[in-house]
Amino acid sequence: MTDTPLTASKPPRFRFDRHASTILLLAAIAIYIVLVVALGQTRFLTLDNLVAILGRSITLGITAIGQTFAILVASIDLSVASVISAAAVVTSVVMNGEPSMMLPAILAVLSLGAVVGLINGLVITKLEVNPLIATLGMSLIIQGVLSYYYNNFAGAVPAEFQVFAYGSVGIVPYSLIFMFALAGLAWFVLRFTRFGSDIYSVGGNQDAARLAGIKTARVVIGAHVICSLCAAIAGIYLASRLRSGAPWIGAEGVYDLESIAVVVIGGTVLAGGRGGIWGTMAGVIIFSLIDSIFNVAGVDAFVKQVLRGIIIIAAVAFYAARSQRPVA
Amino acid sequence: MKKTLLAVAILGMLTGSAFAQAPNFDDPAEFAKQREQLTATFNGPADQPYLQYAGDAMVDTTEFKKEGPWTVCFSNAGVNNPWRVVGYTNMTEEVKLHPEIGTFTHVDAEGSDDKQIADIDDLLAGGNCDALIVSPNSTAALTPAVEKACAAGLPVIVFDRGVTTDCPVTFVHPVGGYGFGIQAADHIIANVPAGGNVLMLRILPGVDVLETRASGARNMFAEAGLTVLGEEFTDGDNAKTKSIVEDYLQRGTIDAVWMDAGATAVAAVEAFEDQGVDIPVVTGEDQQDYLQKWRDLGFKGIAPTYPSYQWRTAVIAAVNTLKGEQVPGPEWVLPQPAITQDVLDQYINEKMPPLHYAMCGCEDMETYPEAWGGTK
Amino acid sequence: MTEQTAARPEVSRRRLPGVNPVYVLVVALLLAIFIMNPAFGEPTGYMNFLKRVAALAILSGGALYVIVSGGFDLSVGSTMTLTLTVIGSSMLASNDPNSTYWIIPLMLGIGLVVGLINGLVVSYLKVPSLIATLGMMITLNGVAFMWSGGAPRGYLPDTFRFFGRFNISDVPLIGILPVAVICLVVFGTILWWGMHRTNYGRMLHAIGDNPQAARLAGVPVQRVRISAFVVSALTAVLAGVILGGRGGVSVDIGSGYELQAITAAVIGGAQLLGGRGSVPATIAGALALEAIFTLLNLIGLAQPVRLVVQGLILIGAVALATYQRKRAGR
Missing domain, CATH: 3.40.50.2300 (Response regulator)
Structure with a gap:
């Protein structure tokens, strides 16, 4: 189920960095199977469990799809965690248990996401503020405004809305289908639209793209709007999953740094211009597998952290070590 | 810059004005129930x-x-x-x-x-x-x-x-949380004359068990006629706690420090110590570093426990x-x-790590104290 | 010879902007604090303030080395946690005051290793520093907790806490002089000298400005870059000693300091991705950051407002610097 999309994005020429994420994913799966068999815990090899693993990281997955756009265009977004918190709180406060408010709430949150992305993009392109600082500042501002008004779980989503997180077709949750559909849409945009190819051009070399007549500022702003929109959607999902939103849930899940980590593990280059959505999805699944492997093996939480840190470095080194370009 | 400001303002209006919030951490019935249970x-x-x-x-x-x-x-x-x-x-x-x-x-x-x-x-x-x-x-x-x-x-x-x-x-x-707040506040009210200044130090907002501790105590201080100088959040950071207490000390006297959790109590005590000011009533929790500091300096402490x-x-x-x-x-x-002056010594064990919580009910286990990081 | 060629543009560049706005900002903020709270003008007032800011100022000065070389170091906070909670307090569980004298060198040794690994991973495995040091941050936090079992095992003896806590009293003119302030002056001077008065500092600027050109000019790019990470990790340990001395033992001391250090450097006018930055201005940036918090505290603004102000200042400082650079025609 996960391999097919990966092959779909394979370019005509054989390139190592495109395959690296597949190799990493296969390695993670192999380690998981070996471990489960070695520990005699074959009950973890059921379909139920596969779905549980894939469903572990929906929030992270949706956020990472957006982050991929930001990183592809040679930018970065540290404000996603705050946007997730804000989106979740607004969702649950606007809905406040009323099924009739579901649509207004979603529209409000999406416009919130679009506005944040727009401001991020404008500050980065027009004021020429380094994206790291611009989005970090944005993150502080959103967090401040949010915690000025709310200091706990606020509002509630109606039972009808919890279907988004808890409903399923057979054993496959809607949210899982939604995440892959969103990834498919993102893949389509990146591969088949003008905007998609502009993103790669601008990320690869902004000056060259500008000379080629691409309105680079618009592309960067567009990427940031998509990134913040995805974070907002992730917040909506989280509100549905947690039944409510609180101002700390984004920061608590470390979605900012984790989304960046899975994007680069998936082979998208931090310098921009190379990579893609299916690599990111592979990165997300690798993270879920790691979590599950650790749970199966009963790894202590602190050891888990050590291994996770090493895996991030090792996975990125796996791609980057052969690169001839200097890195910062 | 202007755009950012404008957007923040819009964002603020969007989230703030339209919706009210009401997480209830001030529940008189629950407060009364816990007050009763403390001595039951x-x-x-x-x-x-x-x-x-x-x-x-x-x-x-x-x-x-x-x-x-x-x-x-x-x-x-x-x-x-x-x-x-x-x-x-x-x-x-x-x-x-x-x-x-x-x-x-x-x-x-x-x-x-x-x-x-x-x-x-x-x-x-x-x-x-x-x-x-x-x-x-x-x-x-x-x-x-x-x-x-x-x-x-x-x-x-x-x-x-x-x-x-x-x-x-x-x-x-x-x-529960009200109970914790009550024990600390009772001690302060008993030891500070009416009109005294209380500084409330808190870890972070929004955690249910901590919010109820604060709300219980806040009401009691108001009733007893004590002035709450401020409620400050320390993020559980010792250095920040010290800075906050120092700043308050520069502006006036502090008659008591109420803490919603003990993690930074020692830092608060040290802030007085370092300024050469007499240590007022400082409440804490049952972790060893606070208990020992309390015994060594002999201030009026109390350690409510969770x-x-x-x-x-x-x-x-x-x-x-x-x-x-x-x-x-x-x-x-x-x-x-709560650990009070009378029973303080029986909870102090210098062989335990500084952040060991004394009210662990674990002393009767065979692996005590090694499994908790202590030495025999 | 070659190194001088690489460094020449740097020299002319530093003369252009005139007075760095961060100094104006610091003076204005300190004045505002003084007006609101005259006790700040007393030695205990401003010395306490300097004592408080010492750890962040030293840390930012070290972090600047990495920033000027064109990278980031997100692992400084966790380096502080690891060396303090684990080495500083756990291995000192015996509470032997004399162990301070070998524990601090040991901590510096560990800092050296952490910095070396960061530098090697960035230089030879070509992992972007943001990711390399993020991974290092996660790993070190895990190691710290694994080793200590989640909570510190011992106290920091007074000999250790001397650097962050002790005040020398009866000093003429100023009354009290905290040891932390002496540390700030000493290490600040060393960091300033290294960055602005040595060939090494010029090479650092050169590789941050344009690594290709620097390489062609004969700068040992890899070695200089690795050394920047080492400097950063070592200052993290020093800052940790001061911070631990000030606050005492705790679980996650130093967390969050990595972003504050970068913020201080940025407020001081350092350019992310390299090539520009000044140690005194960075230290002033740290002072400004702490002064903002103190001021907001005095005004009695709630925590959330402080976050917003910090965010606005961060974006504003960088936007202003870019604007100035553009106007100066560069």
Whole structure:
């Protein structure tokens, strides 16, 4: 189920960095199977469990799809965690248990996401503020405004809305289908639209793209709007999953740094211009597998952290070590 | 810049004006109930507080009776602070006392609701659990996951923070946050004349058990005619705590410092010490560094507790459930004593690490003190 | 010879902007604090303030080395946690005051290793520093907790806490002189000298400005870059000693400091991704950051407002610097 999309994005020429994420994913799966068999815990090899693993990281997955756009265009977004918190709180406060408010709430949150992305993009392109600082500042501002008004779980989503997180077709949750559909849409945009190819051009070399007549500022702003929109959607999902939103849930899940980590593990280059959505999805699944492997093996939480840190470095080194370009 | 400001203003209006919020941490009925429970007599053996319980309500568990060895699963919110470290040690040591527990599966959510829900899913999908113990990261968010576990037919034991469903067998917890706030505030009111200045230092906003501690105390100070200089959040950071106290000291006198948790109490005391000012009433918690500082400097301290022995009780509740024995429920309320000057010395143990919480109910275990990081 | 060629543009560049706005900002903020709270003008007032800011100032000065070389170091906070909670307090569980004298060198040794690994991973495995040091941050936090079991095992003896806590009293003119302030002056001077008065500092600027050109000019790019990470990790240990001395033992001391250090450097006018930055201005940036918090505290603004102000200042400082650079025609 996960391999097919990966092959779909394979370019005509054989390139190592495109395959690296597949190799990493296969390695993670192999380690998981070996471990489960070695520990005699074959009950973890059921379909139920596969779905549980894939469903572990929906929030992270949706956020990472957006982050991929930001990183592809040679930018970065540290404000996603705050946007997730804000989106979740607004969702649950606007809905406040009323099924009739579901649509207004979603529209409000999406416009919130679009506005944040727009401001991020404008500050980065027009004021020429380094994206790291611009989005970090944005993150502080959103967090401040949010915690000025709310200091706990606020509002509630109606039972009808919890279907988004808890409903399923057979054993496959809607949210899982939604995440892959969103990834498919993102893949389509990146591969088949003008905007998609502009993103790669601008990320690869902004000056060259500008000379080629691409309105680079618009592309960067567009990427940031998509990134913040995805974070907002992730917040909506989280509100549905947690039944409510609180101002700390984004920061608590470390979605900012984790989304960046899975994007680069998936082979998208931090310098921009190379990579893609299916690599990111592979990165997300690798993270879920790691979590599950650790749970199966009963790894202590602190050891888990050590291994996770090493895996991030090792996975990125796996791609980057052969690169001839200097890195910062 | 202007655009940013404008947008922030819009964002502020969008989130602020349209919707009101009302998380209720000021519940007079609950306050009165906890005040009563603080001094109530508890059932059960007096020398084993982790077995004691308030009230007579019991839950029948014959439906969960099962032959051992069992697999007991534990979904933990995290071991991200020293209190939880002590508690988790209590728990693992308690597990060792029960040979019927064949496997004890521990999954750690590292402080994330999202992760903990996924963890419980994992356990239900492939954990082969006979019983599930949950220490929820937050109350409302974990409720659906706990309901799902109940629906799967598992006996569920919840402790520390609760959930908003009564499907678990029992919810193990000490008296509660109001009680903690009451004990500290009573001590301050008794030792500071009316009109005195109280500085309230808090860890962070929004945590239920901490909010209730503060709201209880705040009301009591107002009633007693004490002035609250301010409520400041320290993020549990010693250096920041010191800075805050220093700044307040530069502007006037402080007659008492009320703390919603003990982690930074020593830093607050040191701020007075370093300025060469007499140390006023400073409340804390039962961790060793505070108790020892209190004894060494001889100020008027008190250590309300949020006893970590509840981690033992959760295991005991799970074991009794699987044996089909009666369990106090639907809430198992444990005693919540405060350490006062009179009993201070019996809780001090210099061989324990600085952030060991003395009210662990663990001294009677064979592996004490080594398993808790202490030396004999 | 070659190194001088690489460094020449740097020299002319530093003359252009005139007075760095951060100094104006610091003076204005300190004046505002003084007006609101005259006790700040007393030695205990401003010395306490300097004592408080010492750890962050030293840390930022070290972090600047990495920033000027064109990278980021997100692992400084966790380096502080690891060396303090684990080495500083856990291995000192015996509470032997004399052990301070070998514990601090040991901590510096560990800092050296951490910095070396960061540098090697970035230089030879070509992992972007943001990711390399993020991974290092996660790993070190895990190691710290694994080793200590989640909570510190012992106290920090007074000999250790001397650097962050002790005040020398009865000093003429100023009354009290905290040891932390002496540390700030000493290490600040060393960092300033290294960055602005040595060939090494010029090479650092050169590789941050244009690594290709620097390489062609004969700068040992890899070695200089690795050394920047080492400097950063070592200052993290020093800052940790001061912070631990000030606050005492705790679980996650130093967390969050990585972003504060970068913020201080940025407020001081350092350019992310390299090539520009000044140690005194960075230290002034740290002072400004702390002064903002103190001021907001005095005004009695709630925590959330402080976050918003911090965010606005961060974006504003960088936007202003870019604007100035553009106007100066570069």
